[in-house]
Amino acid sequence: MFADLHFGALRELETGRGWTGAEIAARVVSRTDRLRVHGLRRGDRLFILYGNNLEFFVDLLAAWNVGASVVPVDNRLTPFELANMARQVTPKIALADKTVPPALADALVGLGCQVIDASELSVAPSAPYCAARLDDEALILFTSGTTGVPKGVVHTHRSLRARWLGLRQSLGIDCFRRTLCLLPTHFGHGLICNSLFPWLFGQELIVAPAFSPYLLLRLGSVIDEQKITFLSSVPSMWALTLKGSKPPQGQTLQRIHCGSAPLSAHLWRQIQEWSGIHQVYNAYGITETGSWVAGTSIADFEPEDGLVGVPWGAVIKILHSAAPQAPFAPGGVCPTGETGYVWINTPALMQGYYNLPELTEQVISGGWFVTGDKGLIDERGRLYLKGRERDEINKGGAKVYPADVDAVVESFAHARAVCAFACDDPAYGQNVAMAVVLSRRDDATLRELQAWLKAHLADFKIPQRWYLVDELPQNSRGKISRAAVQERCAALQPVDLVSLLRRG
Amino acid sequence: MDREQQRGALIEFLRTIQKPDCPLAELDDQSGLVESGLIDSLALLQIVSYLERSHGVDFTEGGIDPEELRSIQSILDLIARAAPK
Structure with missing residues (x-):
């Protein structure tokens, strides 16, 4: 099923370790076999307790081949938080490595989950195997996890593919030739869009430790040394880079995205000046919509506070209400320029919150998703965000x-x-x-x-x-x-x- | 200000930006400030501002070498190098 996805090379920035597409393909086949030997089956859930390394990506594809869904876990969570997540989604297996605190593994073992040291999964010749179906659950991303009801956003293979195809259609792929991931791979923005989108369309992915301050202080030289063409970011990362790093000189960089938090016009211009490129985009995305769903994709624009731009593989409406019946209420759409609730319709929409049908019904209505953001669409069809009503x-x-x-x-x-x-x-x-x-x-x-x-x-x-x-x-x-x-x-x-x- | 006084002033400053539950007293001068959990990674920026403000360190020309901000010792070495001869 994944034969049409043609993944590119992978490299770790800090260690220099790298695998070619062919090496990755062989490893994925082998890891698929190993996971099956350990009892993982179609419909099971796999926790991966590490990230931002080569093994994470190979194990993700291997689990998908088995037909299992993957929960990428932030291993900074406490055992209490992790156990709460595990009770909700009952993972069959968790993969750990030396970066994982033993207390986390112990918490999962206590709940009957099999914890495997990923470094002990041997690489051996195996026959290709793929049991996954398009509408199987592929990813579960937790957006909260400490209360009694952790909220896991479920994406299927179909919704993820819709996101990637929508992005390819809207953004092309050329700028992503050598993509740098500085974001955590347990984070929807970092995983689905910054990493998997370019990598699964054959582009090279260079993976760095997430939010490393020392890396951000030398980002310009990293871009030059690695000939980076694209990277994504969050606004807070730029304070260190703008203060401490010399700008890139190599003229390889073509595109920067900034998302997951409001980007001020001032910071936007500063990033443009530092990078020396015009193509710095405020990328608007939500985990539930497979992350990037809109951005400033017009060729000529002036940074403005709240400016997002046009949809990427989605339809966006501004409605008077956030109530579930709002998308179908006569006269429910705000006139041009009037602020209301941002609703999104996209084939990349999540299937729902894991095992929380009532909560899912509060946000999805007839294929429309209420984002919790407020905004307006101007006379040129551009989305501006005007505030958030989400409790976060x-x-x-x-x-x-x-x-x-x-x-x-x-x-x-x-x-x-x-x-x-x-x-x-x-x-x-x-x-x-x-x-x-x-x-x-x-x-x-x-x-x-x-x-x-x-x-x-x-x-x-x-x-x-x-x-x-x-x-x-x-x-x-x-x-x-x-x-x-x-x-x-x-x-x-x-x-x-x-x-x-x-x-x- | 001699090195010991600079160290005292730096420690007093670090107390204002440190995470509350990480005992500064248990940290030796060679320990990584971020790695030990004493400060958040973004707090490095506050150290930069402190060095500019209190010791006249100028980062505009050479940028910031992350190694120079890694520990109390490396910061004191940076202050010494930046002091007018």
Whole structure:
């Protein structure tokens, strides 16, 4: 089934290790066989606990050959978070390597999942095998994972192919000849679009450690040395590069994408100036739509705040409402230039959230997907984003769901109420803050709370600012408003966590 | 300011940008600041601003060599090299 996909060469930037397309093909056949020997079957789910290396891509294709779906896992998660995901999707096998903390593997073993050291999967001559079907589940990407109901976005082979074909039709493939991936491969943007789209159309993919600060500080010379033609990014990465890296001189770079968080017109121009190329695109994408779904694909444009551009393999409408019946309501479409809710119709749309039909029905209606973003379409048909209504904190492109943080804090013995919210951060754009009502406020309790967070939440999700309050503001329906909490906390002094923990 | 004073000032600065639960006292001068988990990768930018502001280090010509920001020792060496002779 994957014979029509003609993958290119793969190379690791830091180690220099690389495989040609033919070597990859042989390894995929062999790994497919090994996974079958270990009992993986069509319809099973496989966790891959590593990423951004050659083996990840080979194992992904091998699992697809078997007919299994793959859950790429961020191995910075805590065992608590990983176990929660595993309970939801019940993986048959998890592949680990030396980068995986043993506690993560132990958490999966405790749930009856077979954890295999990927380095021990031998490479042996095998016969090609492929059991996958177009509508089989291919990828499950978790967009939240610590509450009782982790949200796994399910893409089938069909939806992924629709994304790649749509991109090829809209963007061509020439610019992607030597693509650099600086983003995590457990991240929809990094995996589906930055990596798999070019690589599965025969282009060379150079994989780097995700978000490596030392790499970002020498990005210009990396682009020159590797003759990079394309890379994708998130806005927060550019602060280090613009400050520390000399611009590329080799004139190989043709195209840059920036996505997963709002790109200001100012930063957009700075990236254009640094790179020396005009083709710097604000790429709009959501995991549920297979990532990039629109961008500024017109030849001549001026960067503007919120400007996205035109759809890539999708139809975008601005509707007055976010309710499920909105796409079919007479008069529901906003006039040109009026702000409303952004709805997307694309064959690359996810199948749904794993085992969460009710949640899926809230966002998908007759093939239309409500993004949670607000925006408008101008008279030239270009999409502008005007704000987000999604309940998420965008920490430099990594999404943190306040409800996940709330759930962990609420289970702390001395917590009476909590509300996590976004606070401004000069480096990340946003960071995680919380207002918390505690039954005890002594230093020892606060240190216990920090330890509790550390045990249950990945580092990047732990609130960096804590506000101790007596109560949380509620609206007339008794609901806590994150915006109201954020506003009230702006006038308060956060806990001095560094001093507090030092005293301990 | 001698090296010991520079070290003291640097440590005081690092306390303002460090992750709360990583004890700075347990870190030796050769340890990687990011690798040890003391600071976020993007906090390197704040160290750059600190060096420009407090020690007059000029990164505009030569850019930033990531190795020079890796540890307390390498940062102190950078300050020493950048000091007017």
